Amino acid sequence: MTPIPATSLEDLATEAHAFFSARVPVRVRGGMTHGDGSDDIIGVGLDKGDSEEVEVEQAREWQRALFDAGLAWVDGPTEFGGRGLSPEHARLVDEIATGYAVPTPSCFMVSHEIVAPTILVHGTLEQKEAYLSGIWRGDIVCCQLFSEPEAGSDLASLRTTARRDGDDWIVSGQKVWSSYAHVAQLGELLVRTGPPGSRHRGLSTFLIDMSTPGIDVRPLRQVTGSEHFNEVFLDEVRIPDSARIGAVDSGWTIALTTMSNERSVLADEHNGIMIDPVLRLFALARASGAIDDPAVQDLLAECWAREQILRTTGSRLGADETSPPGSVVKLMMTSDMQFYIEVANRLLGYRMIADTGEWGTFSWSQLLLSAPSHRIAGGTDEIQKNIIAERVLGLPRDVRPSAITEERHGSR
Amino acid sequence: MTPIPATSLEDLATEAHAFFSARVPVRVRGGMTHGDGSDDIIGVGLDKGDSEEVEVEQAREWQRALFDAGLAWVDGPTEFGGRGLSPEHARLVDEIATGYAVPTPSCFMVSHEIVAPTILVHGTLEQKEAYLSGIWRGDIVCCQLFSEPEAGSDLASLRTTARRDGDDWIVSGQKVWSSYAHVAQLGELLVRTGPPGSRHRGLSTFLIDMSTPGIDVRPLRQVTGSEHFNEVFLDEVRIPDSARIGAVDSGWTIALTTMSNERSVLADEHNGIMIDPVLRLFALARASGAIDDPAVQDLLAECWAREQILRTTGSRLGADETSPPGSVVKLMMTSDMQFYIEVANRLLGYRMIADTGEWGTFSWSQLLLSAPSHRIAGGTDEIQKNIIAERVLGLPRDVRPSAITEERHGSR
Amino acid sequence: MEADDRRALRDAARSCLKEYAEWTADQHVESTKTGFDRSRWKLMAEQAGLQGVRIDERWGGAGLGLSAELIVHEEMGRALYSGPYFGVAQVAAALSEMTDDPANHERLAAIAAGDLIAVPALPIEETFPLEYPEVIRSDSNVLELSGSLPCIVDAQIADALLVLADFEGFHAFFWVDTTAPGVQISPLETVDLTRRMSSVSFDRVPVEVVAQQDRARAAVAAVRQGTALALSAECVGLATRALELTVEYVKVRSQFGQLIGSFQAVKHSCADLFVGLEAARSALVLATRGVETNDMIGRRPESLAGLAVARMYCGRIAFDIANESIHLHGGIGFTWEHRAHLYYRRAKSNQSLLDSTGRQARLLTSSVLAMHQAT
């Protein structure tokens, strides 16, 4: 792609509106309607058991068009395929996109929000040239190979090893909770290159081609019935040293970049996880007549307040770079989700647990079944509270053999 | 008092009814009335700022009559002033008493439920003869001298020392949170007789005459404005070795008896702490018309359910000797109390925080102000949860320099 | 019933349900798909006599009381048993109120023997406005049932339904053969993988009256009270097991070089769940006592209030425990293969049946007010 010359915000807006309006309808989210369109409560592909192959193909088609129009990586450096505009330009396009019913490319979340930024910061020139434009064009889907069965919240205890063999490394071990691993082309792999027990000081990061012999990806079925996550078995997998990102034994620093990206993504994406839950509850109560019950009015008021507070907190803390927005917003979000489920249950009764065929009723069971995962993925509630207690409030670390701050989370 | 021959339950009931009905009115508690009688929400003397001297004098008068009628210590051994009947007999009298408006002798709680049982189990014959009948007759009021400013939840770290001096011990240090210490004649004192740092292995228990020179009792004003607790300063206080209860350095065992009595007392006494809170809330809602609000109906339903569950749990676990009733019931009670306060606030609005003179409104502020103490006194909520986790569920002790189970609570 | 007898019954039920208690999600899904194994149901009757716990000895039962049956329901919840015990027990209770009719002797005997599966078909909660099916006397003097019910537990594997319907201005119970013409039973997709539910509709189905007027009232009370108590007992059972499994797990799982069960956050969470479980158990005891205190037609405010407490709390607490159980298991608890979600699903399902839309709280408050009308 050839660099595009600097563009004013106004021109970019016009351009983006033209692109979106030609391709997708204006987004009808945000209305208080009941009985029209899809009654899905959670975002496409996230937890619903859709086929990931189909999802990825559709998302790719969209992503290519977006990229080719210069709207995919607006603030990326032109030498790696970006458009070279400012972050403000990029935010503008994101904002405009929310006004249209654009596909939610959740299969690109790890690629665009986690792996690509990590490569941009820590990668070699060759790595940047090899991957970034492909990732942003949707050709390369990425996955994260961090957690292990015995290393969830305590990521620094991971056991998958890479041993040096000439110019190569031989990797063996087992990873788990890798979203989209079985459709991914590239994996960000965290392994032990130091001695056992070296904890966070003996880890290194590699960018691994997922088609390398010895990699076996097995889908892991979730409570929802979907197979969004995977186990990844690595059996004497040979990777070149050029796949290493960052210095040997300094993988923890890179993992920290990745994980803080991850947490803010999870916090930012709360709107993607649930589709207008509060307005749907209002609409449901209005349609059923339950809205006339003052106790229901009280519950709906709490829902609306929670959603507004979450949004305001996200934008407030996001604007203030000294705050840890991820942990606070994530805790609010998981708590809100539990609350919405209870209110939905109150409005729906048995219609939430048995599919009577009525529009907008049994679909709430999607949220019911996926909710527990959000309190675990991306750092459990407990890990988030430790982060706030230790890093924001400055409380002492837990008394334990090893302290939490340096070796924080990674559990999925 | 001469021993009274064995009595049937029926005869005892007749006797008790005769005694109570001749002296006090039938108890009118339990009705859903609003606007009659006292609008106190919490028990007399407990947190209300009444003068303790007056309270104790009135309680003593009642206690003497009860004792002289053989109804004070029904199941106590006759040789020490008890009536020598069965625990079943004693429970019967207690039950009959609840049907009458008998004074709530909260100043005797420590004496009768905590110190007297400890003396009965661990005391010498001389100690039993010297104190038990006086305690049960109300002549001797007891206090507990356990907690210290630097030894709250962590009682085993206490620093008040007793050093041997011939046949005597010389005690120095500071105690705190001693209920009724400034009207008490006898104190149960826990002190360090072992070296500093000997923790629970170096403690001994004494029964100390509160008029001994060197004891300085200073009332400690509480949030409620009352002066129910005290600080007790001990400056080279000389006490005879005969005041020791149990072996030297085995005070911890005795403290455990005392504290488990204490916890079940606190759990049993929840009715004494609050006066019909739930029926009062119903009555208040009915009087104001708020009862017509379905959301208020929902809150009242929760209140009633909580109260019934607390009572049922108390009697269920009390009957099953393998369970730890105290911790479970105490946690329920403190949570219920918080809930009742919120419901009262919802019904009363500003009338709970400003005294408009209206009956049964501002009196709820008594509960508001005393509630926090109940989550602290007799072992904090956190200590109770540790007890349940470790002793009931068998979870490992906290990782820390010293473990909690052996050295449990004592914080007030 | 003495403590020893209670324990013996509990052990018998638990041992009988042992195999089911280990079923995975896949086994449950498969079992629901392929229908119900009648031979094992029969075995349960023959070996442990569970179906006849409350049926009089004259008709082959054990002649025990409501409390005894609730011990079994608790075990059913604990084992996440997916068979029709829950509903069959209610029909047995209802028929036991009407043993003056010899037809019911046979039915009770067949139930006790494990040969008859009959479940009640009535709206899940006693609420207004109620929509009941209706029975009309046809021109040819045949009683014909029409109408529908949106969600009936185990209807798809039942031989017969005990249907509460409007009849000549009152409620009456009717016996409906599920193979009769005009009966349509459509299985529903459910959140709970261990419970079958169906919508049921009737189109001029010829039926037989089982009870009318006062007799119907007593039977309705037996079914309603029994339903609430049985589901509440299931909740206590499943919550007890979910908490046990969680406590076991946190005693063996390590992170950060120590057992996660030694973290205070985990310990306190388990302690909170334990306190909740005791509350649920108390709610069940409270409700059972209220019902046992001679409330034949189910209208005493004391028994209504007690039942409302159980309906409000047992489901809610079981769900909280099952939810936290998944959480404390971490990632593994969120996999299909791990059994944690089976408790979560059943808990929410039972909760939704027990107190579907907050009506129990209203009923509770009005019952308390009714108790204190005089004061």
Next chain:
Amino acid sequence: MEADDRRALRDAARSCLKEYAEWTADQHVESTKTGFDRSRWKLMAEQAGLQGVRIDERWGGAGLGLSAELIVHEEMGRALYSGPYFGVAQVAAALSEMTDDPANHERLAAIAAGDLIAVPALPIEETFPLEYPEVIRSDSNVLELSGSLPCIVDAQIADALLVLADFEGFHAFFWVDTTAPGVQISPLETVDLTRRMSSVSFDRVPVEVVAQQDRARAAVAAVRQGTALALSAECVGLATRALELTVEYVKVRSQFGQLIGSFQAVKHSCADLFVGLEAARSALVLATRGVETNDMIGRRPESLAGLAVARMYCGRIAFDIANESIHLHGGIGFTWEHRAHLYYRRAKSNQSLLDSTGRQARLLTSSVLAMHQAT
């Protein structure tokens, strides 16, 4: 207003309130008993100009906006200031809506100078049924105010009251000298030791009309919105301070040989409180934005909903934080001498004034429905 200016204003207010922020319960009780120290009030105006933050520069104020004033209210809450700033600010806001009347210029100037203490006298929550005092034109053509209000903040130390009363079928604002014959102000015992409240009654008090009809509506909106926001900001301020003090304490207090702040139960409790505090702050921001978006007569559903969120959350969260703060201090936090209970008392007091009986939730829901009437 730039971040630097905001910080400067905050620092000025904090430094001005420094001494009050250390007052003990005994000092507060003593101060309330002995009346209000006018010379220090005057000093606050002279040295920091706090009373005139929102008053136009023409009348001696700083001419800043609502957001600036809320910074000061937050500091007032933080310092548990017990003077009449809260109400005086509302009167200044109301009078600033009516500067076409020269009498108000003088009043504004006197307020800015610290010479006039005037507080609003209207029912605490805008609810129905409302009971307002009434003004009647006497035979001699004098306007006379009669009626009573049960709970007015700082009335006992005010020179004048801005009374909202019924007048010829509408609401109107009246200026009432507290020394006028017929005014009776009776101080009330309060839970909050840092806030004065009185019941106020009027018996044919001669009054002067300040605003009627549309002008009154704008002034009423200013007072109501300002009251809700000021109290909410106080809650945020006091909760921030209570949490700071708690975190400081758990960093120095040891039990079981370690700092109690290293226990996970304590850490997670503090983290929960921090999350709550952020929520309260967001609620305040949300409500302020809604009001600032040009809602002159206070009837736009967006601004009503935002205010309802602040009223519901700021008080509740401040109380939770203050409550937990006492708890985390252990026994010492429950003594009269420790300042923890002062936050607890003020938080519950403010909460009761902000959302006294759950009506805000209803208002919120109906506002949201009004926003979406079309869809």
